[in-house]
Amino acid sequence: MTVREVEVAVVGGGIVGLCAALELAREGVDVLVLDDAARLAGTTANAGSLHVQMQSRFIRMYPDQVPGLERSLPLYVAAARRWAELERELGTSFELKASGGLMVAENAESYEFLARKCEREKRLGLTVHMLDRAELMRVAPYLGEAVVGAEFCAEEGKLNPLLANQAVRRALLAAGGALLPEARVERIERDGTAWRLEGPFGTLRAGRVLLAAGAGTGALLAPLGIQVPTVAEPLHMNVTEAAAPLIGHLVQHAERMITLKQLAAGQVVIGGGWPARLAGPRQHPTVEASSLIGNLRLASHIVPRLARLRLIRSWAGVNTTVDGQCVLGEVPGRPGLFTAVPGDAGYTLGPLVGRLAAGAVLGRRDLDFDIRPFSPGRFVGAAAPA
Ligand SMILES: Cc1cc2nc3c(=O)[nH]c(=O)nc-3n(C[C@H](O)[C@H](O)[C@H](O)COP(=O)(O)OP(=O)(O)OC[C@H]3O[C@@H](n4cnc5c(N)ncnc54)[C@H](O)[C@@H]3O)c2cc1C
Known part of the structure; x- marks a missing residue:
């Protein structure tokens, strides 16, 4: 042989x-x-969001991981930049848009938590600032009444992973x-x-x-x-039918599991870590109906116009977690x-x-x-x- x-x-x-x-x-x-x-x-399987700012939800859930997350921040800034370079080097469009990301808060306590995170991130070199409700309505009028403010991170964006x-x-x-x-x-x-x-x-x-x-x-x-x-973490994704341009940013929530953005072709991709399950002898990632519904309900709470769109596809994929x-x-x-x-x-x-x-x-x-x-x-x- x-x-x-x-x-x-x-x-x-x-x-x-x-x-x-x-x-x-x-x-x-x-x-x-x-x-x-x-x-x-x-x-x-992934959603093509380019994440840079730390997730305040994770900071609260895993405070012991904060030093590691902060140590990794410069890596995320450079990673978003590397994606843009790669698109240029390969001379083909990934529909990459570095239009910034909003982490939205629904109450004053959550907004204050974000503001403290924003200060730390600024010191660590991120281009971040806070937007109160009035400022937010000027840049992201698509957000619903429940949102009181947000942290904006200029380095964040989105692309089409396919x-x-x-x-x-x-x-x-x-x-x-x-x-x-x-x-x-x-x-x-x-x-x-x-x-x-x-x-x-x-x-x-x-x-x-x-x-x-x-x-x-x-x-x-x-x-x-x-x-x-390494742990396999099966996660859920939803994508809507195409709509006219509505959501310019990568949007995520300070406390709840939601990430959404609109692709160049108009579909809105909605994720945020809702669970799926590994099923059958091949441990195939499989959609859970409760995640499908919960994820869509939360999305239309944050961006009410989404309630008018039809869901065209849901899928499950495997994320990897370590520490x-x-x-x-x-x-x-x-x-x-x-x-x-x-x-x-x-x-x-x-x-x-x-x-x-x-x-x-x-x-x-x-x-x-x-x-x-x-x-x-x-x-x-x-x-x-x-
Ligand atoms: C639903 C979902 C949405 C996500 N959205 C985002 C997002 O918007 N933004 C973001 O930054 N991240 C996102 N992620 C996370 C992101 O997808 C992963 O972190 C990233 O794709 C990991 O890439 P990787 O190359 O390390 O691993 P993988 O893409 O998991 O690739 C590993 C490959 O190794 C193969 N493999 C494993 N074991 C063996 C073996 N023994 N022999 C041969 N091959 C093997 C697997 O088949 C697989 O193809 C998302 C994840 C999921 C599940």
Whole structure:
């Protein structure tokens, strides 16, 4: 049996794996992306919101994660910028609009909380300011009466992930990278100075391996004694029929699970973290009726005009959570084995994390960010999750 050999194997063809592979292919590296999905173009489940400001809901729920979130903020600013650069570099539209994001509050206490968050974020370099009800009505008259004010973040925006993922995939192939769909990696083992990857596709030998497998990353690392607690979080999305231009911003709520925006073609994409479930033997992400209804009801409470639009599609996808921060860099004690799992709002981080991961794989010391705080080393020696 001949064993295929590559310089770098990337496990996972989501936005992170595709972008990392693109950077490597552009450097002339022989790179192969393996993914267990049949149509390899990265997840098409996400909503394409470019998030930058911290979510006040998370700050309240997980106060212990705030130092990590604040440490990651410059990464989000740079990530939004990287998306715009990538669109220019690839010379194709992702319908990217950096029109800013509003985090809306429904009462004075919530508004004050946002105002304190806004001050901290300003000090950390974000372009943010508060808008009271009167100011908000001038820039976002589509918001309902329940909204008393909002924090505006200029760096936020939106894009169409279906266009972006396809464009990155095409660019990767044009740069000489290769894709292997329906290739579930089941084992990774050291093989002399290289790594051996095995699965139903056969055996592959790679000089270096980048694990960009999202929620699948933890299971690949566990047999090597590294307990990265990646958790698959199934989430719900709704999209309405097309309407005339109405919502110019990315809109999210300070306390409740809602994110919405309008695509260039007029549809309004509504998400915000409503749960879906993993069903059947293949653990397929599956829509919950309660999320469909709850999400739409909340959306039309925030933007009343949405109540007039018909829902045309709902879907469920899998998000990955770890500890709110990226897991990025070489695994200590495992030369040539790297991880690239983005922190929260992982699609926003995708191209930047892909670029930083590629830099790490190439052994570059002059990365744009110090990625040491995000090292998978923080999980080496950790107990296996129960
Ligand atoms: C409904 C929904 C909406 C979202 N909306 C937004 C948003 O608006 N903005 C935002 O910033 N983020 C959003 N996210 C989060 C974002 O989608 C993810 O964080 C991001 O796509 C992660 O990209 P990734 O490349 O790291 O992982 P993924 O896209 O999960 O890709 C990992 C790939 O690895 C493959 N894989 C896993 N294990 C193996 C294995 N053993 N062998 C081979 N292949 C394997 C998987 O099939 C998958 O294709 C959303 C998520 C969901 C679910």
